[in-house]
Amino acid sequence: MSQITLTILETSDVHGCIFPINYGTNELQPLGLSKAAAIIKKIQQENEYIITLDNGDIIQGTPLTYHYVKYLAEESNPMIKVMNYLQYDAATIGNHEFNYGLPVIQGAVNQSGFPWLSANILDKSTGRPYFGKPYLIKEFPNGLKAAILGVTTHYIPNWENPEHIKGLEFQDAFDAARNWVSSIRKYEKPDILIVTYHGGFERNLETGESTEPHTGENQGYRICAEIEGIDVLLTGHQHRQLTGTLNGVLILQPGFNGQFIGKADITLEKSNGKWEIVRKDSELLPVGSEEEDEHVLQLANTYETRTQEWLDQPIGFIEGDMTITDPLEARMEEHPLVEFINKVQMDALGVKISCTALFNNAAKGLPHIVTMRDIVSNYVYPNTLNVIEISGKDMKEALERSASYFQLNDEGEIAVNPAFSKPKPQHYNYDMWEGIEYCINISNDIGSRIENLMFEGMPVDMDETYEVVLNNYRAGGGGEYPMFKNRPITRSSQIDMTELLANYFLKHKTVKATVNHNWKVVK
Structure with missing residues (x-):
């Protein structure tokens, strides 16, 4: 044998x-x-x-x-x-x-x-x-x-x-x-x-x-x-x-x-x-x-x-502070980097509402002098953009899905829901929106956390149709967002987001680090 x-x-x-x-x-x-x-x-x-x-x-x-x-x-x-x-x-x-x-x-x-x-x-x-x-x-x-x-x-x-x-x-x-x-x-x-x-x-x-x-x-x-x-x-x-x-x-x-x-x-x-x-x-x-x-x-x-030569090319400047020191804080209170990415998406496709994510906890934000290395280290996926038509109800459901990212720990402090970190980190499935106003109340049960949802000063109508710009992964329903799947696509861009971000700097040279506090997380 x-x-x-x-x-x-x-x-x-x-x-x-x-x-x-x-x-x-x-x-x-x-x-x-x-x-x-x-x-x-x-x-x-x-x-x-x-x-x-x-x-x-x-x-x-x-x-x-x-x-x-x-x-x-x-x-x-x-x-x-x-x-x-x-x-x-x-x-x-x-x-x-x-x-x-x-x-x-x-x-x-x-x-x-x-x-x-x-x-x-x-x-x-x-x-x-x-x-x-x-x-x-x-x-x-x-x-x-x-x-x-x-x-x-x-x-x-x-x-x-x-x-x-x-x-x-x-x-x-x-x-x-x-x-x-x-x-x-x-x-x-x-x-x-x-x-x-x-x-x-x-x-x-x-x-x-x-x-x-x-x-x-x-x-x-x-x-x-x-x-x-x-x-x-x-x-x-x-x-x-x-x-x-x-x-x-x-x-x-x-x-x-x-x-x-x-x-x-x-x-x-x-x-x-x-x-x-x-x-x-x-x-x-x-x-x-x-x-x-x-x-x-x-x-x-x-x-x-x-x-390496390409990564070290300076492409623009930041006026103010767009760096990230605490990724959880950057998801609990609007951060200039997130607002900037949303603004670039809205500018690229001419839409009033946008959503994006802070993809991982390694993102450090953008320094004063911005290079391609900074862009690709913060926006790590080769995403393109789609504009889809969704109802106010779809919007509310998507926000509730994002709001499930948080939970209260034993000390009553806001923490990350383990479902977004185990067995695989999925921080990229928590979206932050621009162009609307809303509040995430963590004290409420999952599915009932979104309060004061507004668009242009008026409550979002659950039966009304709204255009939203978002990346192709999310537009297809990726990340457990079925409310986006198969919705009408009215416009799209086949330019990768890293290029769109770089092009924005090349056009404007200097970008101001701003936040308009259109959303907040409370308990």
């Missing part, structure tokens, strides 16, 4: 991180593919039986990837150059792969020396997987046969710019996984079947209790519980750090930005001519203490140099 160990390496939600830095400050950070490369190459060299996979959301997320798409798109994609060097066996399509449009993702796929998998993203015209391969078969010495099936959260149409996914159909990820697992088991007869799912878990892994609304965005728990024949489920999307076993399925989720590499070791024994799994182990390998791989740095050096 012979025994072997198959090692599976997983990265996920790398989001354009090659260099171990924070682009907002250029301070070193324990993350990125240049550090991960040292671990990946070492394990690859030490193991004959190895599979290296990316779970999605890798070509978008840093100024480096943004600058590449906007100014160097005729060159090879830097993320793909690194992935080719690291000899990935396959990658799964993630939702953020679509942020720059189909030509960019198709270019990345074409440049890759490995297949991109997604069994449930279909070409509407043919009904077949759009990116070619739903799964990959990898065969090893001694007849070991591994199947790798890729599926992607089908919730993408709720977030993405429709032009970026034109001609695509997003089949339910659970249904696709169930059908393909059955087919692969029947016709391919692999010794091990791995599903790499760009999605996460909708339930508590220990108790089975639901942890989010039943939208279908994350279906990992159900996949493990209801689909027979899966040996390993690689996950992502939620930016969590997970290892363990669920209903006999080994699970992994290695965080984000290349801070960890997921590693699964599958021990198999051959009995009566057939390989059988006898042990499954998983762990997360931190990259922080690793030295950067010099070849990876060299592959991306030109892109990084150009990006």
